[in-house]
Amino acid sequence: MMNAPSVRHLRHLTALHDHGHFGRAAEACHVTQSTLSASIKELESILQVALVDRSKRRAVLTPVGIDAVERARKIVKEIDELVSFTSASRDPLSGTLRMGAIPTVGPFLLPRVLPGLRKTYDRLKLYLVEDLTDRLVGSLHRGDLDVVLLAQPYDCGPVEVFILFEDPFVVGLPSAHPLAQAERIKPQQLWQQDLLLLKDGHCLREHALEACHLADRRATDSFEATSLATLVQMVDNGLGTTLLPTLAVDAGLLLGTSLVTRPMLGEVPTRKIGLVWRRGTGRRKEFRLLAKELAERAKPGPKGEARQ
Numbered sequence: 534m535m536n537a538p539s540v541r542h543l544r545h546l547t548a549l550h551d552h553g554h555f556g557r558a559a560e561a562c563h564v565t566q567s568t569l570s571a572s573i574k575e576l577e578s579i580l581q582v583a584l585v586d587r588s589k590r591r592a593v594l595t596p597v598g599i600d601a602v603e604r605a606r607k608i609v610k611e612i613d614e615l616v617s618f619t620s621a622s623r624d625p626l627s628g629t630l631r632m633g634a635i636p637t638v639g640p641f642l643l644p645r646v647l648p649g650l651r652k653t654y655d656r657l658k659l660y661l662v663e664d665l666t667d668r669l670v671g672s673l674h675r676g677d678l679d680v681v682l683l684a685q686p687y688d689c690g691p692v693e694v695f696i697l698f699e700d701p702f703v704v705g706l707p708s709a710h711p712l713a714q715a716e717r718i719k720p721q722q723l724w725q726q727d728l729l730l731l732k733d734g735h736c737l738r739e740h741a742l743e744a745c746h747l748a749d750r751r752a753t754d755s756f757e758a759t760s761l762a763t764l765v766q767m768v769d770n771g772l773g774t775t776l777l778p779t780l781a782v783d784a785g786l787l788l789g790t791s792l793v794t795r796p797m798l799g800e801v802p803t804r805k806i807g808l809v810w811r812r813g814t815g816r817r818k819e820f821r822l823l824a825k826e827l828a829e830r831a832k833p834g835p836k837g838e839a840r841q
Contacts, residue, residue, distance in 0.1 A: 540612055542576040543605035545569050546584065549592050550602040558592070610676030614815050625819050626826075627656035633669040633681040634661060637737045637761055638806055641784035642682065646830040653826070666736045673811060680820055682827075684736050685805040691812040695824035698831055699803040702741055703782060703794040705765065706774040717798040727773030731758055740804040741776040765790055778804065806831075 548558040549569070559569040577584050584598035594602065634643065639661070651657065662669070662678060670689050672678045685694060704718045712718055731738045758764035761781055768775050769790040777786065782794055808824040810817070 536579050538576055538579055538605075540609060542572055542579070543609050545572040546576060546598070547602055547606050547609065549573060549585070550594055550599070553592055555592050606675060613676065625822055626654040629658045629660065630823070631660045631662065631677070631679045633672060633678045634663055635666055635669065635683055635736065636663055637731075637778060637781065638682050638684060639663050641778075641781045641786070642806070642827075642831060645784070646827050649830050650826055670809075673809065679810065679816070680823065681809045683807060683809050684740055685807045686740075687736055689809055692809045693812050693817065693820075694807045694809050695821060695828075696805050696807045697824065697828040698806055700778045700780045700806050701796075702776045702802045702804070703779060703796055704774060705768055705777040705782075705787070705792050705794050707769065707771060708791050708793045710774065712774065713793050713795065715795060718795050719798045723774065723776075729758065729764055729767050729773045729775045731761070731764060737761075737778065737804070741802075761786060765792060768792060776802075780806070 545558070545562055545564075548561050549555065552558040552561060555570055556566050559566040562569060564572075573585060580601070582597050583595050584601055586593045586595050640663075643661070647659070651659070662672070664672070666683055666687055669678065669681045669683070670687075670692075673681050673692070674690060681689075683689070684700070685696065704712070704723070706713055712722060715722075730741060758767055761777070764775055765777075765786060767773070769792055777794065787794070808820065808827060810820045814820070
């Protein structure tokens with residue numbers, strides 16, 4: 534009977550593909566380069582096919598090797614989920630959990646909710662990754678992440694979404710700005726201002742534009758910021774106005790600035806903050822428990838603090 538590849542073989546192959554270099558792949562797998570190289574050769578012997586083109590200076594996979602990587606990735610993901618599922622059935626929210634979060638949510642929400650979560654589930658090993666939405670969704674579907682904190686709406690493919698709460702937008706502007714005298718600001722008044730937003734790639738940009746009926750506006754392109762902190766500094770320096778999520782404002786984003794916030798007139802524009810995971814995962818029950826815990830702990834306490 535033919536020998537079958539081990540999970541170790543498959544992990545080494547996917548690491549080599551992801552890093553494109555034997556040394557970096559070995560480092561990622563916490564083995565020596567010679568060990569990883571021998572493992573790949575052993576896998577080729579088992580499968581009786583060349584997976585790596587060794588005539589190249591870099592670690593370049595053959596066409597068969599590239600196809601094998603995608604199959605290997607699915608197998609490893611299923612095995613990891615099997616182990617996590619059986620562990621979660623014995624002790625929910627214990628062991629390793631890899632969570633992604635977008636920059637306009639993670640820094641403002643996680644400090645409020647994680648201390649209490651870790652206190653209640655002291656056996657949970659939570660690893661955090663911060664990145665833009667499209668890259669986090671890609672990592673989720675590759676199995677590199679278990680769950681992702683995202684702002685909705687966003688097309689994430691075959692996933693389940695648990696909405697934690699709604700996050701209203703407010704107008705941020707210097708206290709000396711003429712619009713600061715108004716109790717509420719009409720969306721059309723922003724059309725006449727230098728509206729500053731985050732760069733393309735941040736879903737907050739599209740959510741803000743859509744929520745305030747400014748989806749076709751392109752006049753702000755030369756004044757885009759790469760982070761909310763940079764955006765606030767630009768507005769504080771008198772370069773214009775902006776739209777900010779209440780989550781970030783409540784977390785102290787405006788401390789040390791002269792900025793004030795004003796609500797919008799009419800229906801309050803919001804984005805929805807949700808926890809997302811792959812559809813069909815065996816850990817669905819555990820992830821729903823996590824989402825419920827996050828939603829409960831995100832609620833302000835009697836003095837505005839997060840619940841513990």
